[in-house]
Amino acid sequence: MTIATRTILVCSALLLQAPAFSAEPDIAGIIAANGADPEAVALLIVRLEDGSEWFSGAARIDTRYPPASTSKIPHTLIALETGFAENGDMFFKWDGKSRFVREWNRDQTLTTAYQHSVVWVYQAITQAIGFEAMTSWIGKFDYGNNDTGNEDDLTSYWLVGPLQISAREQVDFLQRLVQEELPVSTETLQEAKTIMQADTGNNWALYAKTGWGLDESGPDIGWYVGWVENSLTGTYVFALNLDVLNDDDLAKRKTVARAALEAVGAFSQ
Numbered sequence: 001m002t003i004a005t006r007t008i009l010v011c012s013a014l015l016l017q018a019p020a021f022s023a024e025p026d027i028a029g030i031i032a033a034n035g036a037d038p039e040a041v042a043l044l045i046v047r048l049e050d051g052s053e054w055f056s057g058a059a060r061i062d063t064r065y066p067p068a069s070t071s072k073i074p075h076t077l078i079a080l081e082t083g084f085a086e087n088g089d090m091f092f093k094w095d096g097k098s099r100f101v102r103e104w105n106r107d108q109t110l111t112t113a114y115q116h117s118v119v120w121v122y123q124a125i126t127q128a129i130g131f132e133a134m135t136s137w138i139g140k141f142d143y144g145n146n147d148t149g150n151e152d153d154l155t156s157y158w159l160v161g162p163l164q165i166s167a168r169e170q171v172d173f174l175q176r177l178v179q180e181e182l183p184v185s186t187e188t189l190q191e192a193k194t195i196m197q198a199d200t201g202n203n204w205a206l207y208a209k210t211g212w213g214l215d216e217s218g219p220d221i222g223w224y225v226g227w228v229e230n231s232l233t234g235t236y237v238f239a240l241n242l243d244v245l246n247d248d249d250l251a252k253r254k255t256v257a258r259a260a261l262e263a264v265g266a267f268s269q
Contacts, residue, residue, distance in 0.1 A: 025263035064164035068213030071158035170239035
């Protein structure tokens with residue numbers, strides 16, 4: 001029995017003791033209440049123990065966009081599983097080039113690079129592992145459209161394409177990660193979770209990643225994807241994307257998603 005299976009069995013039993021919710025939350029209403037346009041947002045939440053779904057966004061849930069920095073989830077798994085990185089402490093020396101995000105202009109570890117979406121670190125990772133291996137792993141993960149383009153796209157295929165993924169496909173990939181159904185070791189998964197942990201509270205832990213990608217056919221796309229493990233109410237896998245028209249929209253990625261997760265019981269204590 002795997003760690004994930006044991007966790008799900010325990011959580012399934014605990015669901016009987018979970019607090020009841022009087023009505024299904026209005027996800028579109030939550031999106032609007034947090035300053036975003038429901039027409040410009042896709043949000044899907046799935047509770048793994050019973051398959052319950054909460055969503056807003058209609059066809060947009062199945063619309064593909066470049067994953068941007070949410071691809072650091074599969075890329076981190078690949079770096080660990082191939083042995084390129086032993087753990088989150090792997091060191092990357094800054095090259096001294098000034099980039100537009102202040103946190104990028106310093107030495108990094110794999111963990112800080114994940115947390116701050118440091119593109120140059122993950123470009124170094126893909127270059128070191130190589131195009132053929134990266135393409136093979138993305139295919140093994142069945143990640144979105146599985147399209148890494150050609151050798152010239154090695155440092156950009158997740159930023160501007162051709163790799164694309166929908167909110168529903170993000171949830172499917174993360175569900176397989178949580179349930180230990182990806183072709184990587186338990187050790188890789190545990191180390192990746194250490195790197196990915198974004199927040200904790202009484203009875204729950206959040207594992208997540210933001211993303212900000214370019215869409216040549218329209219506005220920039222903001223992402224927030226991940227899952228919450230709650231020992232009282234279950235495991236909630238989620239994916240959100242929204243149109244980014246200004247800096248305020250970037251902040252809404254987390255506030256909207258967390259408000260919806262709160263409403264469905266992911267942060268119950």
